[in-house]
Amino acid sequence: MRMAIKFLFHAALMLALPLGAVAAAPQGSLVIIGGGLRPDNDAVWQRIVQLAGGPGARIAVFASAAAEPAPVAAAIVDSLNRYGADAFQIPLAVKLADSDFRKAADDPLLADAVRGAGGVFFSGGDQARITQALVRADGSRSAVLDAVWDVYRKGGVVAGNSAGAAVMSSTMFYAPKTVFATLRGGVTDGQEIAPGLGFIGDDVFVDQHFLVRGRFARMIPAMLKKGYKFGLGIDENTAMVVDRRRRVEIVGSKGALLVDLSHATTDAASAGFNIANAVISYLDRGDLYDLSTHTFTPSPAKAGGRLAQRKDLVADPVFSPDILGRNALVQLMENLMNNRRSEAIGIATSGANSPLPELGFQFTLTKTRDSVGYASAAPASYSILNLRLDIRPLDIGQSLRTQ
Numbered sequence: 001m002r003m004a005i006k007f008l009f010h011a012a013l014m015l016a017l018p019l020g021a022v023a024a025a026p027q028g029s030l031v032i033i034g035g036g037l038r039p040d041n042d043a044v045w046q047r048i049v050q051l052a053g054g055p056g057a058r059i060a061v062f063a064s065a066a067a068e069p070a071p072v073a074a075a076i077v078d079s080l081n082r083y084g085a086d087a088f089q090i091p092l093a094v095k096l097a098d099s100d101f102r103k104a105a106d107d108p109l110l111a112d113a114v115r116g117a118g119g120v121f122f123s124g125g126d127q128a129r130i131t132q133a134l135v136r137a138d139g140s141r142s143a144v145l146d147a148v149w150d151v152y153r154k155g156g157v158v159a160g161n162s163a164g165a166a167v168m169s170s171t172m173f174y175a176p177k178t179v180f181a182t183l184r185g186g187v188t189d190g191q192e193i194a195p196g197l198g199f200i201g202d203d204v205f206v207d208q209h210f211l212v213r214g215r216f217a218r219m220i221p222a223m224l225k226k227g228y229k230f231g232l233g234i235d236e237n238t239a240m241v242v243d244r245r246r247r248v249e250i251v252g253s254k255g256a257l258l259v260d261l262s263h264a265t266t267d268a269a270s271a272g273f274n275i276a277n278a279v280i281s282y283l284d285r286g287d288l289y290d291l292s293t294h295t296f297t298p299s300p301a302k303a304g305g306r307l308a309q310r311k312d313l314v315a316d317p318v319f320s321p322d323i324l325g326r327n328a329l330v331q332l333m334e335n336l337m338n339n340r341r342s343e344a345i346g347i348a349t350s351g352a353n354s355p356l357p358e359l360g361f362q363f364t365l366t367k368t369r370d371s372v373g374y375a376s377a378a379p380a381s382y383s384i385l386n387l388r389l390d391i392r393p394l395d396i397g398q399s400l401r402t403q
């Protein structure tokens with residue numbers, strides 16, 4: 001019964017609420033944080049406060065996604081205030097004790113408080129709770145959500161960490177399976193995926209905890225299902241700052257992955273998930289990517305560090321036995337760029353103790369004429385653009401039996 005209610009609610013969202021559609025282009029910025037934001041990440045916290053108006057900026061904090069909203073909101077308010085903001089909690093959450101979230105979502109006083117702020121911050125937790133709290137049951141925007149959009153349209157900042165990042169695109173993961181199970185079984189509207197709040201627009205899919213948890217592989221089936229050509233996945237303790245011209249700057253600890261399916265194809269006649277000619281790029285901190293022109297600008301630290309093919313590079317096989325492992329994809333990309341070989345292979349399996357452990361997927365990365373890397377000297381870090389990615393099912397058991 002609960003799943004049926006969920007499905008009907010999100011079906012109403014999909015039919016009745018074009019959340020990403022606005023009359024005029026927003027003049028504000030987005031700060032999309034991949035989760036695990038540390039209290040001492042000066043670059044991200046300071047940027048949020050700066051974009052909200054600088055010292056003394058009013059920032060409305062939503063802990064709507066949290067299982068315990070009050071202490072989570074208090075901690076975020078404290079962090080923002082330590083960086084110079086005048087932050088305050090919006091008491092609107094499904095899990096907030098002694099509160100009716102439906103009434104709160106349409107409270108004109110709360111809506112006015114949000115509208116008077118220079119910025120909004122959505123906490124981590126469960127992104128389904130954010131849409132449940134802020135979107136009416138009929139699929140229309142609540143008064144408070146309208147106020148959040150007003151802040152964004154008029155030049156304020158909308159920031160979100162983890163679950164707060166997931167709602168930035170018009171489609172979000174709602175009740176996802178594991179990454180491997182998503183590759184095996186795909187995604188269904190109203191179950192694994194559902195409408196987000198659409199701040200970044202309808203053309204870019206956003207995901208979080210991306211490289212640490214190997215989530216790049218689950219993004220691709222979701223993008224194919226909904227027709228997205230571009231996806232951005234941001235890693236932990238790191239943010240994508242998207243300005244009003246849709247330029248993306250990577251800020252914080254690590255980086256983000258850009259997935260481009262513009263020229264990708266699938267073979268419907270082949271059993272199992274497959275894709276050919278996808279293109280992936282790793283954007284490191286300080287890099288800029290323009291979503292309107294699809295152009296890349298390396299960070300100042302890498303401006304003169306374009307990698308050249310050298311004869312002294314190793315030519316060992318480039319391989320990962322667990323491509324879905326922690327940061328395994330980026331490591332494989334770096335190893336390929338520092339190798340004379342043109343191809344790298346990564347394998348994903350469901351694990352030895354799982355059903356059908358002999359089934360897996362092969363991920364093939366290939367350098368093309370468009371592939372390029374940039375490196376900084378100290379500390380050593382890489383930006384890697386335009387590696388081709390192909391994914392195909394792999395019957396490991398069959399391969400072993402034919403040896």
